[in-house]
Amino acid sequence: MSRRGLIRLVGVELRRHFGRLIVGGVGVVLGIAALVFFLGLMLGIRQVVLGDVFPLDRFEVEPRVRNLDVLILRFALGSDTIDQEKLDRLADLPEVAAVYPKMKVTVPAVASGGGSLLGTGLQTEVVADGIDPALVIDDAGDAFFWSEIGPAVPCSSSRQCPQNAYCGNGIYGRVGECRRYLPVLLSPHLLEIYNGSLRRAYDLPRLNPEVAIGFEFEMAFGVSTLQRSGPGRAVRERARIVGFSDRAIALGVTLPLEFVRDLNVEFSSSKAAGVYHSAIVEVADRAALPAVVEKVQGMDLVVKDRGAQRAAAMVAVSIVLIAIMGGTMVAIAALSVAHVFLVIVLHRKREIGVLRAVGASKADIGTAILAQAAIVGCAAGALGIAAAAAAGRFVDSLAAARIPDFPYKPDTFFLFPWWLLIGALAVAVLACVVGAAVPAAHAVRRDPAEVLAMP
């Protein structure tokens, strides 16, 4: 049979059995829609979990500390810090692309201010962390890099100072000299907690992260509202929020590593300059993550949060389960297609005998039936994909309108990569073709004479 003949025959048969084929195709549409919807959902969740919540190409390590508990007290056995030598060993691992050390501020710190933004001034004890600005360059750009202004710039008001600097008043910076704002990075989680709980408790306005960037407040290091006496001296800085980052400490403020290092040295000794409390290790290839984790553990370090690996495993298992469920639905749909084609073939057996009598070969009949099945599969697959995408949009819009903001809440819960769509289309076509294969074989099994002789 020529291609033209096949197209004509298939066209006639599709029009003729349109109703029946729709009935058979509905199952495939639903199966493919469910498969694409749930796989798209899992892929979307995986992207959020592994891309934002637990970025799998990075993990944080901290010293392995063995504890000794005596009544209410817990004593650490061994060091609870990481020195420069260990950081260098980490950086030398071939699979490691970069190591970003983190240093805690080891003196009390108090933040105060906020009257211009919140309508009332606040004062609170804060926990502060120092991280390498290179780690958050995507979130804060150059604004998070800390450096002194250099030669003193005289001033009588902040307008005379360079950008990101203010005119010192003796408490914050020297009198009549420009002083750089201390750049501060906050976690979006902190903003969520503020907007979700704190603002309600203290009757404060809800904050827009866009507006919060640039917000200024005062920080005092070596000062505490909890202790009667601090170290005896204080470092006071005017701070400015320069951005929000998932790399920032969840409950506290994150400062440039250089500033924290200088602060710790000032309040302790020069040895404090090389004492880190944790480090973020970035691997060159995600696939190398397990090997790096193993090596890190051999260096008497522990991975701070194994949630990433657990989340990755959980998502992977979920995807497999959903693929199996979706596959089963499509397989059941294929049975419905098989049933429809079998009914059509049985209904048409005399007609198929006639077609064979006028020149149709077994291959012609089989090809025509399978081509119809493939077209039904293609159409059903496309409809199923469209239905899944529409359902995804609907769920996203519902989520945007009805689900309160939460940390890492994505704009979309779905991810429909091209390979999923092509794969789903292929599965739909395959299901229909496989479903129609038995009826097609049945249709050409007998000699035309035998079929034509049937009542």
Add this chain to the structure above:
Amino acid sequence: MIRLQQLYKAYDRRPRECEVLRGIDLDVTEGAFVSIVGRSGSGKTTLLNIIGGLDTRYRGTVAVGGRTLADLADDELSELRNSTVGHVFQAYHLLDHLTAAENVAVPALFARRGRALSAARARRRAQAILEEVGLADRAADRPGLLSGGERQRLALARALFGEPAVLLCDEPTGNLDSATGSEMIDLLNRVHRERGVTLLVATHDETICRGGEFVFELDGGVLTEAT
């Protein structure tokens, strides 16, 4: 044109086999008009089905146009049915969902490379054949609207579409009244005469037998020339 040698055919009618053709030998020359007569159930239809490549389960040798059917692959056998042999069945076997013209042109769907026609050419050829069999004005009608005689003429038109060298007619007047049957016989004679096809007709109809150059009788599975 047609050669049968030691042709045997049996049906599995459990508990025993029923042999309907027992060692048939036959030579039909090109352009001949052969009538095969015999009682109902004598195996006439079976014989035509085997010659036409519709039935492939037999013993012996069947050759059509110099090609031994048993040696042909399904695709080649289908091509033979499409272009070398035309069938006219007693029960017409028309496709009810197609118009008369579409029924005639159905073989065009399965034409092999070199014989394939465009839809327009297939329509034109179908129309010409419908005119030849006197159904030009019924081209747009479906078979359900046609009389018995018209349906049989339509079946003949479809058989002629591939311009076959051999035309096999199984009881072409079996479902027709005598007047309509006569018209059908006249039509067959005309087709045989004008197209020069080799015509094999299985029939009860003595009128047809009279038109045939050769008349054979099939009885007890054996084919003998009728006197």
